[in-house]
Amino acid sequence: MPFQYKTVLLIGATSGIGAAMADRLVQEGSTVIAVGRRQDRLDAFVKKHGQEKASSAVFDIGDRTSIDGFVNNITKKHPDLDCVFLNAGTQNRYDLGQPTKVDLGQFHDEVNVNFSSMVDLSIKFLPFLMSKDSPTSIAFTDTHLGIIPAAPISAYSASKAALNSFILCLREQLEAQNAQVKVIDIWAPVVQTELHDYMGEEKGRQMGMPVNDFVDQAYKAMVSGQEQILIGAIGPQEAFYDLVEKRRSTFQFLAKAMRGMT
Numbered sequence: 001m002p003f004q005y006k007t008v009l010l011i012g013a014t015s016g017i018g019a020a021m022a023d024r025l026v027q028e029g030s031t032v033i034a035v036g037r038r039q040d041r042l043d044a045f046v047k048k049h050g051q052e053k054a055s056s057a058v059f060d061i062g063d064r065t066s067i068d069g070f071v072n073n074i075t076k077k078h079p080d081l082d083c084v085f086l087n088a089g090t091q092n093r094y095d096l097g098q099p100t101k102v103d104l105g106q107f108h109d110e111v112n113v114n115f116s117s118m119v120d121l122s123i124k125f126l127p128f129l130m131s132k133d134s135p136t137s138i139a140f141t142d143t144h145l146g147i148i149p150a151a152p153i154s155a156y157s158a159s160k161a162a163l164n165s166f167i168l169c170l171r172e173q174l175e176a177q178n179a180q181v182k183v184i185d186i187w188a189p190v191v192q193t194e195l196h197d198y199m200g201e202e203k204g205r206q207m208g209m210p211v212n213d214f215v216d217q218a219y220k221a222m223v224s225g226q227e228q229i230l231i232g233a234i235g236p237q238e239a240f241y242d243l244v245e246k247r248r249s250t251f252q253f254l255a256k257a258m259r260g261m262t
Contacts, residue, residue, distance in 0.1 A: 001223045002029040005083035005137050009033045009074060011061060011121065012088025014041035016193030017141055020215040021087065026053050028219070033078055035059050036088075061088055061117040062109065071124040082132060084125045087141040089114045091156040107155045114159035119166055129181045139184035139222070140167055146187075147244060148234045168248070171227070172255045182227060186218050187244075189232030 008025055012018035014036030022032045026049045034045045034056045042056035055078075059070050075081060090113050094102050122138060129136040146164035149157030164185075171183035190208030199207075214231060221229040228248070233240035 001220075003083075003219070003223055004135070004225075005030065007031045007033070007078060007080045008083040008085055009035065009078070009081055009125075010085045010087060011035045011059075012086075012141075013045065013056075014038045017188065017191060017211060017214065018085075018087040019045070020211045021085070021218070022054075023049075024215050024219050028223075030083075031055075031080075033057060033074065033081070035061075061121065062113045064112070064117055064120050067117070067120050067124055071121070071128070075125075075128045081128070082134065083137040083139065084121070084129065085139045085141075086118050086121055088117075089141070089156070089160075091153055093152045094154050095152075096154055110155040111159045111162075114156060115162045115166075118163055122166075122170065126181065130179050132180070135180045135182065137182040137184055138170075140186065142167065142185050142187045144187055144189060144230075144232070144234045144240070147247070148240075168251050172252075176259060184222060184227055184229070186222075186229045187231060188214060188218075189234075 003025060006029075008030050010018055010022045010025070010032055013022040013032070013034035015038075018036070019041070022034050022045060025032050031053050032049075032055075034042055034054065035058075036042055036056075037058065037060050039058050042058060046054045046056050048054070057070070057074065059066070061067075090110050092106060092110060094107060096102065118140065125138065129138065140163065142164055143160050145153070145157045146160035149161065151157075167183060167185050171185075174181050174183060191211050191214045192205050192208050193211055194205065209232065217231050218229060221231075230241060230244065
C-alpha cells in the first residue's frame with residue numbers, strides 16, 4: 001500500500017532506521033530526498049534507486065546556523081515536497097555520578113542534534129508545508145525513552161523527552177488552526193543500528209529489533225493513517241501503552257482548557 005505523501009525529505013538517511021525507511025518509501029512509490037553527512041552513502045542511495053525516484057543533499061543538522069539556507073534550497077529545488085521526515089539522532093553514555101568525567105560539550109551537542117535541530121527544522125519547514133493546497137506531513141522518529149528515561153544515556157533520554165513534548169504541542173496547535181499538516185510520531189524500541197556503536201560495533205548492532213522489522217511495522221502503521229505509532233514497549237506492553245494513553249489524554253485535557261485562556 002503506497003504512502004499518502006509522494007515526495008519525502010528524509011533527514012538522517014545514510015544509516016540505520018533512516019536508510020531502511022528511505023529504501024522502503026522508494027520501493028512503495030514515493031520519491032525520497034535523502035539527507036545526511038556522508039556523500040558516499042547518499043550517492044549509493046541515488047545509484048541504487050535511480051534519479052527519478054531518489055535524490056540527495058549533504059547536510060549536518062548539528063549546524064543550526066545553516067538551516068535557513070538548507071530549507072530554502074530544498075523547497076526551491078523540490079516544490080512538490082509534501083513530507084518532512086526527521087529521523088537523525090546520536091547517543092552516548094554519561095556517568096552523572098562522576099561529574100568530573102562528564103563531557104559537557106558532547107552532552108550538549110547530543111541535545112542539539114536530537115532536540116534543538118529538530119525544532120528548528122520543524123519550524124523552518126512548516127510555512128512551506130502549511131502553504132500547500134493539499135495535505136502535508138511532518139514525521140518524527142521518537143523513542144519510548146522520551147517517557148521512561150534510561151539512566152546511563154541521560155542526554156539522549158532528556159533530549160527525546162523534550163522532543164516528545166514538542167511533538168504533542170506542535171500537533172495540538174496545528175490542529176487548533178485546522179492546518180493540513182499531519183504530525184506523525186513513531187516511537188521506536190531498541191533497534192539494531194549504528195546508534196549504539198559507542199558500545200562496540202559487534203555488541204551495539206546486535207541489540208534490539210532488526211531494523212527492517214521495525215521499518216515494516218512503522219510503514220504499515222503510517223499508511224494506515226496512524227499519527228502516534230508505538231512499536232514495542234518498556235516492560236509489560238499493556239501497562240506501558242496504558243501509561244502513554246493516560247499521559248496523552250491528560251495532555252489533551254490541559255490543552256483544551258488552555259485554549260480558552262488565549
